[in-house]
Amino acid sequence: MSAPAIAVDEVTVHYGQVLALDRAALTLETGRICGLIGMNGSGKSTLFKTIMGLLEPDQGRVLINGASTTSARRSGILGYVPQSEDVDWDFPLSVREVVTMGRYGHMGPLRIRRKTDREAVDRALERVELTEYADRQIGQLSGGQKKRAFVARGIAQGATILLLDEPFAGVDKRTEATITRLLRELAEDGATVLVSTHDLHALPDLADEAILLMRRVLLHGDPQEVLRPENLALAFGLDVMNSGDGA
Amino acid sequence: MSAIQLVLEPLGYDFMLRALATTLIASIVCAVLSCWLVLIGWSLMGDAVSHAVLPGVVLAYVLGAPFALGAVVFGFLAVGLIGAVRDTSRIKEDAAIGIVFTSLFALGLVLISVTPSHTDLNHIIFGNLLGVSWSELLQVAILGAITLTVLVAKNRDFTLFAFDPTHAHALGLNPKLLGATLLGLLALTSVVALQAVGVVLVVAMLIIPGATAYLLTDRFQRMLFIAPAISIACAVAGLYSSYYLDTASGGMVVLSQGAIFALVYLFSPRHGLIGRRLSARRRRRDLIGADAGA
Numbered sequence: 001m002s003a004p005a006i007a008v009d010e011v012t013v014h015y016g017q018v019l020a021l022d023r024a025a026l027t028l029e030t031g032r033i034c035g036l037i038g039m040n041g042s043g044k045s046t047l048f049k050t051i052m053g054l055l056e057p058d059q060g061r062v063l064i065n066g067a068s069t070t071s072a073r074r075s076g077i078l079g080y081v082p083q084s085e086d087v088d089w090d091f092p093l094s095v096r097e098v099v100t101m102g103r104y105g106h107m108g109p110l111r112i113r114r115k116t117d118r119e120a121v122d123r124a125l126e127r128v129e130l131t132e133y134a135d136r137q138i139g140q141l142s143g144g145q146k147k148r149a150f151v152a153r154g155i156a157q158g159a160t161i162l163l164l165d166e167p168f169a170g171v172d173k174r175t176e177a178t179i180t181r182l183l184r185e186l187a188e189d190g191a192t193v194l195v196s197t198h199d200l201h202a203l204p205d206l207a208d209e210a211i212l213l214m215r216r217v218l219l220h221g222d223p224q225e226v227l228r229p230e231n232l233a234l235a236f237g238l239d240v241m242n243s244g245d246g247a
Numbered sequence: 248m249s250a251i252q253l254v255l256e257p258l259g260y261d262f263m264l265r266a267l268a269t270t271l272i273a274s275i276v277c278a279v280l281s282c283w284l285v286l287i288g289w290s291l292m293g294d295a296v297s298h299a300v301l302p303g304v305v306l307a308y309v310l311g312a313p314f315a316l317g318a319v320v321f322g323f324l325a326v327g328l329i330g331a332v333r334d335t336s337r338i339k340e341d342a343a344i345g346i347v348f349t350s351l352f353a354l355g356l357v358l359i360s361v362t363p364s365h366t367d368l369n370h371i372i373f374g375n376l377l378g379v380s381w382s383e384l385l386q387v388a389i390l391g392a393i394t395l396t397v398l399v400a401k402n403r404d405f406t407l408f409a410f411d412p413t414h415a416h417a418l419g420l421n422p423k424l425l426g427a428t429l430l431g432l433l434a435l436t437s438v439v440a441l442q443a444v445g446v447v448l449v450v451a452m453l454i455i456p457g458a459t460a461y462l463l464t465d466r467f468q469r470m471l472f473i474a475p476a477i478s479i480a481c482a483v484a485g486l487y488s489s490y491y492l493d494t495a496s497g498g499m500v501v502l503s504q505g506a507i508f509a510l511v512y513l514f515s516p517r518h519g520l521i522g523r524r525l526s527a528r529r530r531r532r533d534l535i536g537a538d539a540g541a
Contacts, residue, residue: 052417073419080417091286091410092467101407105418111403137465157418 003066005030005161005192006051011060013046020046022215023060028194030065030160033187035203035223036196038213038235044196047213048163051194052078064161072161076105079154081147081164089139095149096134099124102157124156128182144175151182162186164195168202180206200227257490265384266376270482270500272391273443273452278478279398280436281457282470283429287409290454291341292326295348296430297437297449299325301355304371304438309362314438315390322434323427325351352446374445374497376486383442390439394432405429406467444497452478455504459511462518477507 006028013021021043028034036044049055051062053069064072072078079102102124103117125131128148133141141149147167154162162183168176180202183193187208197203203210203223210226212219212235219226219234226232257263284293300318307317325347332343359368370378379387398405404425407415412422433453440449460473485500492499514522 052413054413054416070419073417076418078417080414082411082413086413088286088410092461092465092470093406093410094466097467098410101403101410101414102418104403104407104420110400153414 002030003063004028005032005065006194007063007066008047008051009060009063011047011050011057011062013043013050013055013057015046019215021050021057024213024216025060026211026217026220028192028209030192031187031190032208033183033193033195033206035207035210036194036213037198037200037203037210037226038196042213042235043215044213045165048080048165048194048196051163052080074105076157077160079151079157079159079162081150081154081162081167083165084143084146084169086165087138087146089146091138093138094135095130095138095141095152096121096125098138098149099134099152099156102153102155102159105157120156120158124152127155128152142175143171144178147171147175147179148182151179151186155186160191162191162193164193166196166198168197168199176202177205200232203227253491254487257487262377262379263486263490265379265381266496267483267486269379269384269387270376270443270486270496271479272387273440274456274478274482274500275475276391276394276398276436277440277449277452278456278460278474279395279471280429280432281453281455282460282467282474283405283409283457284433284453285457285461286467287429289429289433290450291344292329292430293433293453294450295325295329295344296322296433297440297453298348298446299351300434300437300441301352301371301446302358304441305355305358305362305368308368309358314386315435318438319431319434321351322430322437326430355446370445371441372446373495374441374443374448376443376496376500379442387439387442390435394435394439397428397432401425401428402471444500448497448501451501451504455501455508456481459504459508462511462515465517478504481507 004027006026008024008026010023010025011021012023024043024047036047038044046055050057051064051069053062053073062069064078099121100113100117103113103120104111107113107117122131125134128151130145130148130152133145138146138149151162167179171179176199183195183206187193195206204227207223209221210223211217212226212231214235219231258267284290300321303317303321304314307314328347329340329343332338332346333340338346362368404415404420407420408422408425415422415425436453437449440452444452456474456478457470459477460470463473464470481503482500485503486496488494489496489499511519513520516522516526
């Protein structure tokens with residue numbers, strides 16, 4: 001039996017005195033899409049950072065395909081789509097240049113593009129349907145296209161595990177459906193996807209499973225199950241039950 | 248006097264040749280580095296490091312060590328102290344930068360005042376382009392070549408670091424090391440440029456060319472050519488005008504950069520204040536013209 005794509009084993013992280021993750025534990029099998037839900041400050045970003053090896057846990061460990069996060073990064077299998085507000089959209093780079101950055105791990109130290117790199121970038125752009133926008137400056141894309149550009153970066157990289165931080169924040173329903181379809185296709189091809197989201201309505205369409213996070217994993221299971229009002233109340237308090245419309 | 252004579256006359260003097268070579272090297276290296284500094288948001292850091300190297304340079308002079316060594320040591324010391332003050336107290340980063348670099352700069356001034364033969368060292372503060380010796384020019388050329396080689400070779404990695412350090416980490420690169428390398432190159436560049444314009448004005452050469460190029464293009468790789476091209480033009484224009492107007496050479500170089508920035512800020516077709524509106528109006532007129540023709 002192969003090791004799970006992501007295994008978070010009793011991970012505890014502190015920021016100074018503040019406890020950000022408290023013995024958080026989860027496993028995610030290959031090819032699954034998992035929605036990560038929780039309030040602001042519930043530790044979603046901390047969990048992402050720990051999985052990417054940006055934060056060293058105080059206790060516990062993270063294994064990617066059964067190996068350390070360091071070896072996962074070296075082999076380039078960790079792809080990541082940042083939150084919109086973390087990106088400098090005025091940065092003078094074209095879509096193609098951003099996607100090409102995904103190939104750096106495959107290039108020599110001078111990062112000179114070879115034919116295989118160009119082809120991988122072209123294929124990735126085609127896959128997310130951004131070929132005709134390849135030469136635009138990244139800030140000149142719509143909200144959904146911006147997300148797809150970063151997904152393409154992960155595809156060009158050859159990432160088999162994709163981490164997406166709030167990809168649906170500030171995008172319309174149609175765009176959300178397009179991104180959801182893309183992620184489902186990638187999962188069918190064997191990619192493992194972990195998505196943090198505030199959009200509870202769309203969760204069952206998107207995810208195979210869902211995690212309710214509140215510094216520790218409160219619940220991990222079928223999205224419908226996790227979205228039951230009494231379960232959401234555990235993570236969000238009683239507001240959700242009363243307002244009835246989720247996030 | 249013909250135009251050719253105007254150009255050639257100053258070059259008849261050795262000191263002008265050395266001044267021109269020094270300014271050109273400093274202009275190119277500073278301009279290339281400035282492209283990353285303005286995009287990362289390290290302009291203030293550039294200001295800080297370029298000032299904070301002063302005590303390092305003075306101590307190196309006293310001890311007979313290479314200026315570059317003293318500069319790099321104090322450059323990193325400044326960055327370390329800024330980080331320490333910011334992270335371990337309630338002081339915000341801009342204040343931390345202001346405290347650390349002015350204190351180190353003051354230390355440099357005091358060291359100069361107690362060091363015999365201060366004429367040489369005072370040149371470090373305001374630059375003494377016309378008094379650059381052959382050995383100083385050689386040092387500038389070597390440091391400039393080293394810095395430029397590293398910048399060009401690691402161009403793509405530095406750009407990735409500037410754009411998305413988390414992704415650099417995810418690819419197995421070391422963003423901390425890339426950042427530290429850039430800061431080290433910043434310290435070396437400060438040594439190169441202070442020969443030309445002095446410590447006080449180095450920061451202009453480390454910010455203005457990159458900022459100007461940023462207003463002219465949406466492609467980073469083009470910025471890397473536009474910035475030094477502008478910087479070279481300003482170096483030549485500044486030096487010649489200082490020769491004929493008999494004004495401070497370092498000051499004239501930076502003044503030309505400021506003037507070019509002002510022009511680009513106003514008239515850049517894509518990102519200029521007035522240029523943007525003119526392009527929009529032209530597009531509208533074309534559109535109406537096309538409608539009328541149809």
